[in-house]
Amino acid sequence: MLIAEIIRQKRDGAELSPQEISAMVAGISDNSASEGQVAAFAMAVFFQGMTRAEATNLTCEMRDSGDVFNWSDLPGPVVDKHSTGGVGDNVSLMLAPIVAACGGYVPMISGRGLGHTGGTLDKMEAIPGYTVTPDNDLFAKVVAEVGCAVIGQTANLAPADKRFYGIRDVTATVESIPLITASILSKKLSAGLQSLVMDVKFGNGAFMSSFDEAEKLARSITGVARAANLPCHALLTDMNQPLASAAGNAVEVRNAVEFLTGAHRDPRLELVTVALSGEMLLTAGLYSDRKHAVAAAQAALDTGAAAEKFGQMVTALGGPSDLIERMDQILPSAKLTLAVEAPEAGQISAISTREIGLAVVELGGGRRRADDIVNPSVGLTGLLDVGVSVSKGDPIAMIHADDQTSAETAKAQVLAAYTFGGAVEVEAPVRLIVDS
Structure with missing residues (x-):
């Protein structure tokens, strides 16, 4: 079965058969599908989508491309x-x-x-x-x-x-x-x-x-x-x-x-x-x-x-x-800590959570590239929640860093991530349970 034909059919919006999906996954697994062909298939799916049956077949074929654990000897549910x-x-x-x-x-x-x-x-x-x-x-x-x-x-x-x-x-x-x-x-x-x-x-x-x-x-x-x-x-x-x-x-x-x-x-x-x-x-x-x-x-x-x-x-x-x-003696600790102080009084009305995550990356606690080595000791603690009232100068977070430069950079990022204003209604953290 030609990989190019499978890509063409999905590009044109056709529903792929189980055999075609199996052939595509086999090509991905054994490298008989080139990187360009895999990318083209991904882009075709990105724009054309998949039916429930197609997504199920793709899932099961990728599952079966390697090991599958069996826990049937355990006395309880897995x-x-x-x-x-x-x-x-x-x-x-x-x-x-x-x-x-x-x-x-x-x-x-x-x-x-x-x-x-x-x-x-x-x-x-x-x-x-x-x-x-x-x-x-x-x-x-x-x-x-x-x-x-x-x-x-x-x-x-x-x-x-x-x-x-x-x-x-x-x-x-x-x-x-x-x-x-x-x-x-x-x-x-x-x-x-x-x-x-x-x-x-x-x-x-x-x-x-x-x-x-x-x-x-x-x-x-x-x-x-x-x-x-x-x-x-x-x-x-x-x-x-x-x-x-x-x-x-x-x-x-x-x-x-x-x-x-x-x-x-x-x-x-x-x-x-x-x-x-x-x-x-x-x-x-x-x-x-x-x-x-x-x-x-x-x-x-x-x-x-x-x-x-x-x-x-x-x-x-x-x-x-x-x-x-x-744990305090065993877990790695950063070389210095720095408080992030509230620039004004008021209630925390919003947090740009993505920026908080990026501040951790900048400290060395995440990766810019896949081969980056993560520093386990750095990060943020004492992060205050939306809805908390603060006075000017109150700590809204503590930075754990290995050098002053990265600590100051992270401090600026955290400050930029926090918005202060009037009263705000805080939503429940769990909004929906899908069980059907």
Whole structure:
């Protein structure tokens, strides 16, 4: 089957058959489709879209291009969560142990930071000794014994998606709903999940800034997942301000440990984390109604059971056994801190969340290029929320930097990201649950 003919048909708006999609994915996998042809196919889909059947076939073909995990020997349900990316979004670090403490098994395969958004994998790498790329045997052992493991994508997990995404990333075709859907679900299905919960972000710090576009993506993902026999719910959550009061890598791990132990919990972060955890317990069949599922998730937090699971996971994957007790001595710290002071009195009326994320990148906590090395110690803490009233000179954030120049640059960026004004109505962080 000629790759050029498949591209031509999609370019002209035809619906591709399962055989044509299979041939295209095979060409992506074995490099028989050139980079130019893959780019042309991506652009054709970008403009012509895909039917639900096409997106499902593409998802399943990319899933089957590499390893597919099988967890049939586990005594409980296998469930995961995926976020479309945010700033101060360390939910996975708390959510995986919460669900594990409630009887679920969470083989969480996470990614690195992309653009202005932070990556779960970069956060876990801030923990000394933690193995983010274990072999399959260790991964399976930790999931079975602890109940959760947060790791990175293995070399042979949905390899067709890995090549396809790399080409989309440099050809302005990332923002295609069917291609985003297939990319996310091919990796999640290859992880052997029995159910999935999506955290689809919207707002000025999300890739989908429009609520309507985020809802379209959520419904695409849940629909294709169900067509691929994967029960899936989606929550739409607000990214018009950072989710946690910290943004960076080690600083978000600290925030997560404080959250798990109850030392400090950012209110919006707690609402989103518990809602997503409860939804995972619901979709996994561990609870039959949302109210009791959410209550169980909250109880796993409040009793310390989730904190215990997090510590066990870190130790099992090579990290320190006393991280929770000695995190200030163990986690890397930046060389200096600098307060960002409110330039005027008033209520915080808006935050440009994307700019907050870019400030972290400028400090060295993210990547300008794919091969950049991330500094795990830098970042922002004490980020105040929309709706908080301040006096002139009050700290609205603390910068953690390795040199004065980058600290001053980040200070200017944070100040530019904050708007001060009169009273503002703060929206609930979870705006919609898509479960049908």
